[in-house]
Every structure is written in structure tokens, then in C-alpha cells.
Amino acid sequence: MVDSLFESLAKVYEEYILNEQDRNQIEKAYILARNSHQGQLRKSGEPYITHPVAVAIILANLGSGPNTLQAALLHDVVEDTSVTLIDLSKEFGKDVAFIVDGVTKLTKLEFHDAPSQADNHQKMLIAMAKDIRVILIKIADRLHNMRTLDSMPPENQIRIAKETLEIYAPIAHKLGLFVIKAELEDRALKYAEPAKYYEVSRLIQSKKDEREESINNITGVIDKLLKENGLTNYKIKGRIKNIYSIYKKMYINNRSFEDIYDLLAIRIIVDKVESCYQSLGLIHANFTPIPRRFKDYIAVPKPNLYQSLHTTVLFNDGTLFEVQIRTKEMDDVAELGVAAHWAYKENKNYSKEREQFEMAQKLKWYGELLKMSEDIDDISSGSEEFVESVKGDILGANVYVFTPKGEVIELPKGATPIDFAYRIHSDVGNKMVGATVNNKIVSLDSELKTGDIVSVRTNKSSFGPSESWLKIAKSNHAKHKIKSFLNKKNAEILAETGKDIILRELNNNKISEDITDEFVREHFSKNGVRNLEDLYVEIAKNNISAKTIIAKIVGTEINKEQYLQRQMEKTTRAIHSTSETGVIVEGLTNPQIKLGSCCFPIPGDNILGYVSKVGGIVVHDINCPNVISLDQKRKIEVYWAAKVDRKFPTLLKIIGPSKPTFLYDIVKIVNASNVNVAEMNSNTTQSLETVIKLKILIEDKEKLEKLIANIQKVSDVYSVERDYR
Template structure:
């Protein structure tokens, strides 16, 4: 078990003051985690110590080591970011906070939580790339000790590691991290397959030792005779997970996949890389179309090397990588190598290097995605695609994923170039925007200021930047159209109540926005345009506030919205309870943006409140006019003329039967439901009293259950 003294013994490259800060960070972490234990039963402090140890092997700086020791303090103890700021300063506190998960927030799903945490980590690493390097070291140690978790958690962590953290490590050029994370993820997910493939790989490598040594000897002697400085010639160990994936994808056997040798050659200078290439091509014949020059055209993660495939002894292919020692260090440890080595004769800022390529793309995507889940899906696509290299007319090289189209190229140049493009030229030939590009092509975009994206473009582009930019354009366009529509609807609603734009004061609008809990007038327009609010209701609420601004006072109760019966489509009357003037009522804002009036004792109101639909306090106008439908239920004798008697009573009271349904309950009674048109609750009461006097009527109510459950006297109320 790693202890702090062993870790400290490896910090000889730090200054004395830096060592004191590391000592302080360890003591702080030890105290914070003193009574905590890992799932394996070990003291929790062993985990931050191990994470720090992984970073020390990369010769990382003092702040990174301190942050590694403290990385779980905010998340798992009572200490806050402020505590770390006061003890260690802002730089270390920001690193620790960047690695910490989002806490004290409820999420709908684990996927949403994962996406939110990843977005938070990305924003932190955009400011300081050391955040993700610490996180990768954290994940590496967690994967090394994953056996302490329950099986379901092991599988989830392994999948997340392979889907997200391995590609990130590759993107940052941290090959050793990526390979070990892949191996551990594979071993955890498929332990039996890992064991079988591991044994098979060991056996085949044992049998190949002699032949590989013979090839390496020939390389060494020829290079030495040409006075090339040789740092290393070594056979590369095959990655078990990549072998497994290749077997699945190509449906090939293990022996077919492994029927190839892999050798890496390290020399002193870039010029010697190309000299070595010529020498080995003289020893063994190169295979056509299998040469790649990543020195002249580095990968996004700054990886540089010459790749070639030779036809070796017994016609077995030999994969050869040729690079300088510096390139090899960068290939193994990636961006972390910038702490150790000079590039171009001077030390470069590690964050500036990171921001030049992939991370810059991620930040652009992050700005234009609607939610964290969409962002995470875009990142998974963007993490490690196969790449092509194409040229602008001025000779600038752009890197795009394989199967990228001319439209993807336009968005890679600039978002506005993408939005306004109308055609493309590839090698001076006009091509459709949907044309797929291949490496080496020169692409020119033809644009027009009057052009705009089309919805079908989302089916053409493959890059996350292009997809997110197009979606963002349509989202903004939809918002602008909704605001314009909402403004027109509200203006029309104000005109109907004889209020012009000149009559509307800024103070009254501000009071209205506060009343509606809306941040701005633009947001209000958008709500109306999208159908989330009724323009008629908003105009009436403005009228109330305009007439009496004191209504906004917390001491003054909200004035109800007056229902006059002439609101048209803006107000509907519920058919579940059929409110009529005189009934106590409540308004519910429906999804179709109309205001639906219910009786206060309507059973449906409880359901609407549970679904958090907005309610509006309303009341009837004293001068309300018009006829309103109301449903009544009756239990009557099954004799000739009973329904005719009821119809006569209704007609005598200047009412009309809009609808009528009859059900036979038994041999002697009928259950009758009818919808009457009445002027008010008192009008309905007069009709009810007259119907009740009829001998053929046993019961009458506005509630069906009253009629069924209580035969006899008139009950249930109106």
C-alpha cells in the first residue's frame, strides 16, 4: 500500500517551497478523509495518494499534485471550495472544483447526471487542461481497484471509461493511459474473453521472438552503417482491446489479426526519420497505399510519426513506426509531455497547446447545444473519428472526420460561411454540398449573403460542430419568429381593449412582467407566440395593473380576471363541470393557450394542480350576458309522457334542451342526462325547482353519482 513517504521520495524535481505545499495538502486531505474507507476496506486516503503518484510519474507541477491529493475533499467531505481557497489559493481550488462532480442537484436519470458532470468538467478544463489530466489519473486508479464495487457498478464504470475517458486520453495523446484504461475496461466487462486472448497473445509472442529479433538486427546494422543515431528499436506490444474490437468488426480469427509484426524505431532528428524510412524500404518491399506521414501532417493531438507497412520474411506484414525520441515521449504521455520537454526551442503553455485544436471545437459545440445529453452525444462522435486532411484555396490544411461533406468543410472554416454557403468547388470542379471529401482535395466554398440553412442539411453533415450550428440557427430562428408573432398577437389584444402602443408606459409593462414572473418583454412575446400564454389574458391583466398599480403590493390580494362571456376563443368553459354565472369558479391555462373556466369544486382541478398547470383567479362580470350550457341528471318514472312534461317545464322558463340522453336502469326508472342552456345559476335553480315538483321525477342533480347512489329526494346541490 502506497504511503506518503514513498510518494515524497519521488518529488526530487520540486523546489523546497513546493514540497512544503505538497506536505500541507497531504495533511489537509488526511484530516478530511480520516474516518472514511473505500469499498475495498482500505483507508480512503490511499486513493488520492495513488492518483498523485500517477501524476508524479509524469513529472507534473506542484498545483496538479496538490489538487490530486485534495480532489475528493469538496465532493466527499464537509470542506468547501472556499476552505481550499483560503488554505491553498485559487489555482489549486479551481483544479479541485473542476474534478469534483456536481452535487446537491436532483436529476431525472443517471445519464443526465453523467452528462451534466461531463459538461462541468469540460468548462473547467477549457480554463485549465490539468483538470482532465487529474481526472484521467483518478479514473485510472479507480479502474485498477474496481473489484471492490458491485458487479452492476463495475460494468457501468467500465463502459463509461471506454466510451468517454479512453477517447479523451487518445485525443490528448496520452497513449499509455488510453491503453491501460482500455485493458482494464475490457478485463472488467469480459473477464473470460480477456483471459483467453491474453494467453493466446502471450503464446504467439513467445513463438515470434527469434524472427522479430532477426528483423530488428537487420534494421540496426543498416541504420548504423548510415551513421543514424539510434535511440531504440523495439517490437510494439499489441493492445488486447483493439485486437478484440478488430476481431468483432472484421469477423476475423485471432491468428488472422495477429498475422503481422509491429516495430517502433526512435532516432535523434526529423531528417533521420526520413533517412531511416528509405533504408528499411531497401531491406523489405513496402506495401502499396500503406504509408502515412504524420510528421508533415500531425494529428489533432500533436502526434507525429512515419507509418509504413513492409512485406517481411515469409510474406508476413511488418508495421513500422519511425519517430524521434521527443515525438515518442509525446506519443506515450501526450499533452502531459509538455511539462517535461521543450517544443520548438521554448517552453509552451500547456493550456495554449490544448486550446489550439480539439478542445476549441468542443467549446464551440458546447455553446450551441441545447442540453447536456445532446452535448455528450456530440462529444462521443467527436472524440476520436478517422481523419482526412483537405486544403483551403490558400493552402491551409483542415482536419475533418472521414465521410465529412463539403458542407462540413464550410462550417469548419467558419459558422457564418456554413450558414451562407450555396455551392462548393472541389479541385476547381462544382460539386453538391453533400459531396463526401477525401484527403488531399482542395475545397472552395461559394456563399451568398441571402442564403440560409435548410432543415435537410442536418442529414448531410456529419461533424458535431456543423450539426450543433445548424440546430442552433433554427432554434434562434424559431425564437425570433415566436417573438414576432407574440408581439403581433399582444398588439391586437391591446387594440381590442382600446389601448394603443403610445398609451403603454414602461412602468406598467415592468409591473406586468413582475406579475407574470417573466424576465423580459422579449420572453413574454416568445411565450405568447409559442402558445404558452394567451394574449387576451395578458392584455386584461395589464388593464387591471394599469388601472390600479397598487395591486402589485404584497399586502393587496390579486384581483381576479373578469369573465364577461364575450372573450371568444381565449376562454373556454369546461365540459366536465359546466360552470354558469353565479358558480364559484377558477381558471386553468391549457396547453392550447386558452383559459378554461372550471367550477371551484370540480374534481379535475385537483389533477391540474398536481400536473402544475398554471391557475388564474377569475370571477363573473356583474353585467354578464349570454346563454351557458349546464348538464343535469335526473331519475324519472318509465311512463309515457314523462320526458314531455320535463321539456314543457324547461320551455316555460325560457330555456332550451341542447342535448339529451336516456338510459333504462330497471323496468320502472330511466336515467336521463340533459344539457340545458341557462343564463345563470339562479335561472338554473328556478328550472330545477319546477322540475322537482313533477311527480314523475324522483331525483335531480348536477352530479351523476348523486342520482345513481341516492334515489329519492332532490339532492347534490347545484
């Protein structure tokens, strides 16, 4: 059943996955993926199955678990084949289906230079916060796509390359996936900045033999030095910096190629921490260290868990080179990052929740991402502000300061004590009255530098931040929190004003009835008003009239259930009052035609006619399950008229969470898309999923696809598809 392609994957994962049942499930996932993608080709002309296998191999080399590998093999089947999430859940379990669903939703995102770009990136980052395995598969997916990018059109190459440099490579860096990050950067630069890529590549190649000889000489000298001083259990590796790293130093930091000190790097891997410092002493004692080029990431690890000693020294022949010294465990983390810490271990039950918690504890930035994701509803500016916050404050952070207790806090370049305070906690920022840096009192606009020890002074009686703080803060996170505080403060004043206005109006009309939050949600939720406080603010702003509220209290407005019922009645009348089908049968001027009630075809669908025994013609969508069983001799060719001036009924099935508001959220989206609901049915499954079946009235398939796209934007939606009876 399996072949050489699968064997190339099995060879990797069988080194650490020994359980026979797990191995069988991975093989089963491969067979389903291979059969489902049968006949599909990539742009390169290769069979499509080569892609999910390549993605799985990348993840297997990171030590990923059986469920992750199954999901990697299956990550495109829901998007590109007839396999459903329900099928995957039955065959491989809910966990695998959950991962595939997360990857599928990310794959569906179309990346363009438009406002929707931020919304797409937001969804990706939130998916990453929900389950790190989703983004690991997506990074592996992107890596293989970058390896095969030559087959794509030039405009796609540039777009994908820029997106890789902007989002995927920084995420790989934050996860400590150094090898993957370096390859993503180099491959992306080749398409994003081809002239500069080839210039740097030429400079590296121009003296390649000379540099390799230099590395061999240095390695030999260091090897002899370590042996003479009693060190035995070690390895020495030499390398030249990757192309993108040199490009950044040359074109972003404006340095000449000759002035890049750490172009050559020697890595010494020893057996224990004490040997790291012993090796460092020997290096400094025998070579000239360059001032301010020593960094101890063992005592103070980087936020992505990286640990190593770094120093730059001058060799006897005048060559500058960087030396990195670390243990074998540290080297694994340096190469594989987060994957080295959470690599699959046999006989240990996987817990997504425990892994997420441990990751948030170990990776400070990941905890920040979780907090930002949970706080998403509070971000008034929407997806763009969220994405900019993550990109600027998390992915782009490069200043590392300390709390008085020695905890490392990561901040963007140019950050001030205000940014530090809000990163600790919103309340600390709101009550901040001063700060000290390295035990010296500083102004709030002082720029923090890596290594600073920062302490914040607070006062419970503080009036809170002022508008001027927005100009001082550098992080989007701090600016958002300051805006939230100021908006809340302004809202409190407006709420008091609005409350006075409505109370006067109630008194004037001799109405004693209390206005409740439920009343507000029922009548004003479409205005974005969620509670009584919001209503008071909107009244004060003159966005809602007090007279409108009085009218609703005395009953001039119908409730939402009545509204939905009227909408359905109106739609039903429209269905029954229109008889033209819009279907043409060659050679017949006035045929008796009926649209199949099993599939409800609409203009744009591929259709066929079936001559019934009573003489009429029933039109089916060719994807209708009933078509297979129809008598082949009775099938005839039919097609849609060029212009059909009517709406058609069709069915949709939507699956989401068991949530009281889910049904109304969906109907609201449908109505907002100017599509009428004719019938509606909702039930909750044993797996606590809500299944909504809608009969709608719509013009054609293009409009239907737009509606489906709008429904998919609802974050709670698991799936939406045409429904056949």
C-alpha cells in the same frame, strides 16, 4: 511527519520540482489528506490515503506542476471529510481550491443509464473546457480506480468500464495520453466484454514466445542496418499491440487475428527529423513495403499533436510488422501527449488562461470544445445534444481534411461539405452555395475522405440552409447550427405575427404604454420568455394570451419582490402556528421540548436532548458545534416519532458568484421544490463570492437532501451546506 507512502510520491516529483517552498506545500497537502482520511478505507480494504497518493504519482509521472499535485492529494477531502474549500483556499491558495472544487463537482455525479447521464457527462466536458488540470486529475483518478476495480460489485464494474470506454479513454486519446488510454481500454474491456477480452488475450499469449523472438530478430536486423549506414544516436523498441486495439480490429472491423498486419510494431527513435526520413528510406530499401500502409504524421501531425512516420513492411521470413519512426521529442508527445507540451517547468509562472489559450491554438479539437461550451446556452435540446455533439464530432472524429491553406479540419466519419463549412464558421455554412473537393465541383452530399482538400463557395445573397440539409449533415454541430438558423427564421415570422396581435389588443383597450424587455422579464421569465421578441413568438403560438399582457400592464399582478415577501410571511405564520416537535422522550408523556435554534434539527437528523436548568428539554443535532460544550450529565436520549405531520425550520448556506440574479435563481429553485423561505440574507465577500443564508421550512432530512441536490444543479453554485449558528 511523512512516511514511506509519501516518499514513493516525492521520489517522482523531486526529479523536476526543485523549489523548496513548492515541495513543502505538496508535503503539507499530503499530511492534511492523510489526517483527514484517517480511519477511512477503500472497498479493497486499503487505507483511503493510498488512492490520492496513487493519483498524484500518475500525474507526477506526467510532469504535472505543484498545484496540480496538491489538488490531486486533496481531491477527495471536501467530498469525504470535514475540510472545506475555504480551508483549502487559506492553506494552499485559490488555484488549488479551484481545481479541487472542479474535481469534487465531477466526483459527486452519479452515473446511471438514465437521462441524467448526459447531464453528468455535459458537466464533465464543460469542467474540462474550463481547466484542463481538472480533467487530468479525473483521468488519473479513473485510471487508479480501474486498477482496483476488482473490489467493486459486478454491476458497478460493468457500468464504470463502459463509461471508461465511452468517455475517459477517448478523452485520454484526444489529449495524446497514449499509455494511459491503452491501459484504460484494456482494463475496461476486461469487465465490459470479459469473454472477448480473454479470447484476444489467449490469442496473444498462444504464440507469445514466437512473437517475442520475431521482434528480437527484426530489432537485431534493423539495428545492424542503421549502424552500417552511419546512424548512431538512436534507440529501437519492439511491442505487441494492446488487447483493446486487437479486439476492435477483430470484433468491430471483422478481421481475423491472422489478418491484423500491425500486430507487431517496431519503434525507431532518432535524434533529428532528417534521420527519421533517412531511416524510412533504409527500411523501404531492405524490406517490402505494403501498399497504402505508409503515413507521414511528421509533415501532417494528428490533431492530438502526435508525430511519427508509420509504414508496414514484410520481413524476410514472411512476418508483417509496423515500423514507427520519430524523434525523442515526438516520442515523449506520443507517450505523454498534452502533458509533454505543458509539463511543469521550474521558474516559469503558471497561467491557467495562457495554457487554455495555447491549448486551443495547438489542439484544434480543444478549441472546438471551448466554443461548444461557451455556446451551451444556445443548445435548445439541452445536455443530451451537447454530449452527443462532443462524442460524435470531437471524441469520435476520424476523418481529417484540409482547407486550401493546408489547415487540418477534423470531422466525423461520413461528413460532407456541409459539415466542413459549419466547422469553419456558422456564417460560412449559412451562406454556402457550393463546394469543391480536390479542385473538382462536388454535390453537397458528397462524403469526404481523409486527405481531401475542401473549398467552400459562398454567396451573401444566399437564402441559407434548407430542411433537406439536416438529412445531409452528419455532425451534430452542423445539424444544431442549421436548426438554429431555421428556428430563427421561423421565429422572425412568428414574431411579426405576435407583434400585430398585441398592438391590436393595446389599441382596442386604448393603452399607449410601450412594452419593454424589462417588463417581459419581470412577468414572463418563469415561462422561459427572456425579451420582447420571445413574447411576440409565444403570443403567435397561443402559449400566452394578449389579454394576459393587458392584465399585467394595468397592475393585476404583483412583482417578484412582493411575491417573495408574501412567501416568507406565509412561512413565518406556519412556523409560529405549529407547536408539536415530533420528538419523543422515553418515559415522558408530555415533556416541554424545544428544538435548538443553533442547529435547527429536522426528522432524519441524529439528535440528542439536553435538560436545561429551567426544566425544559432542548433538542440538538449531534453535529451541532454547541454539543461539545454541553454538560455530559444533562444529555439524554431522544428520538423522532415514526410519523410527524408538520414542517420544520432549518438553515442553509449557499456560496456562489457575485451575480445580480444569483439570489433570485436560488429562491426560484427552492420554491420550485415546494419548500418555503422564512428568512433570507445575502452578502458579497471580499473574494467576490455571494453568500446566501436561507431559513426554510421542510418536512425531513430526505426532502432537504433532494432540495440540496436541486440547488447543486445550478451551474453557478460553488457549495451548499447546512448552517449552524
